Amino acid sequence: MSIARALRARGRRAASRALHRGWEAVRKAGAVTAEQPGLLHFGALGPGAKFAFPTGTIFGERWIRIGAETGIGDHVSLSAGLAPGHDLGTRPIVTIGERCTIGRGSHIVGHHSIVIGDDVWTGPYVYITDQNHSYADPDQPIGRQWPVNDTVEIGDGSWLGAGAIILPGARLGRNVVVAAGSVVRGVVPDHSVVAGVPAKVVRRYDPATGWDPPLRNIPVGIPEGVTHEQLVALIEQAESRTSD
Numbered sequence: 397m398s399i400a401r402a403l404r405a406r407g408r409r410a411a412s413r414a415l416h417r418g419w420e421a422v423r424k425a426g427a428v429t430a431e432q433p434g435l436l437h438f439g440a441l442g443p444g445a446k447f448a449f450p451t452g453t454i455f456g457e458r459w460i461r462i463g464a465e466t467g468i469g470d471h472v473s474l475s476a477g478l479a480p481g482h483d484l485g486t487r488p489i490v491t492i493g494e495r496c497t498i499g500r501g502s503h504i505v506g507h508h509s510i511v512i513g514d515d516v517w518t519g520p521y522v523y524i525t526d527q528n529h530s531y532a533d534p535d536q537p538i539g540r541q542w543p544v545n546d547t548v549e550i551g552d553g554s555w556l557g558a559g560a561i562i563l564p565g566a567r568l569g570r571n572v573v574v575a576a577g578s579v580v581r582g583v584v585p586d587h588s589v590v591a592g593v594p595a596k597v598v599r600r601y602d603p604a605t606g607w608d609p610p611l612r613n614i615p616v617g618i619p620e621g622v623t624h625e626q627l628v629a630l631i632e633q634a635e636s637r638t639s640d
């Protein structure tokens with residue numbers, strides 16, 4: 397290799413290192429927490445809760461409450477109300493519990509009431525909304541017709557697979573599994589697995605008889621003493637390996 401080419405290669409390596417270091421520094425500085433909220437004023441942002449940078453679109457945050465140790469991936473959009481600057485009253489519109497993980501690129505779009513319990517994990521690109529446009533008037537563009545809201549609830553300990561969509565009025569119980577890509581409406585009982593479009597219960601747990609149908613895979617338990625942060629880091633590592 398000529399000296400000139402070697403120097404150019406070295407320069408590119410140095411530029412690459414500098415860029416990646418710089419981006420890491422920007423990501424750290426841009427992360428949103430209770431101590432470094434940037435320009436955001438959440439109704440509540442619990443201790444240890446964190447938004448990765450860059451965030452998605454966030455507005456109406458006065459009506460958004462987020463519990464302690466909840467981790468929110470990058471490019472997650474989180475909103476209360478139709479547009480920034482509206483007064484939405486005294487009660488919260490979007491509540492996310494403690495120790496939740498919201499996957500990157502997800503959207504949580506609240507207008508009336510979305511309540512996500514504690515320890516809820518979502519995969520990436522999940523969409524949760526409590527609002528439909530009404531379309532009753534055939535002469536008006538649907539986008540101009542007054543929307544219809546219905547409360548959404550997601551019970552403690554539930555897990556939403558990648559790309560799941562949770563529609564207005566959905567009420568998911570505790571420890572519900574939503575399969576990847578499912579579209580969920582209506583009431584989903586505790587300890588059930590729902591899959592498909594529209595999502596149907598494909599497996600349920602009965603305390604007397606166990607899982608019906610029986611589980612195909614016997615899971616391996618998480619070792620004692622693994623913290624929430626370690627678990628999140630392990631999952632992020634595994635995800636980055638599969639996306640390489």
Ligand SMILES: CC(C)(COP(=O)(O)OP(=O)(O)OC[C@H]1O[C@@H](n2cnc3c(N)ncnc32)[C@H](O)[C@@H]1OP(=O)(O)O)[C@@H](O)C(=O)NCCC(=O)NCCS
Nearest residue numbers: 518519520557558573574575576577589591592598599612
């Ligand atoms: C739902 C899931 C966890 C499997 O759960 P499970 O209880 O082991 O379910 P099974 O594989 O036994 O499948 C049960 C039924 O649901 C169906 N099913 C499973 N996943 C489905 C999906 N994503 N969409 C539609 N149907 C699905 C299966 O085909 C099966 O139907 P059948 O009995 O008619 O064959 C898994 O399929 C899934 O979707 N994981 C999400 C992974 C993900 O998004 N990870 C992101 C990282 S957080």
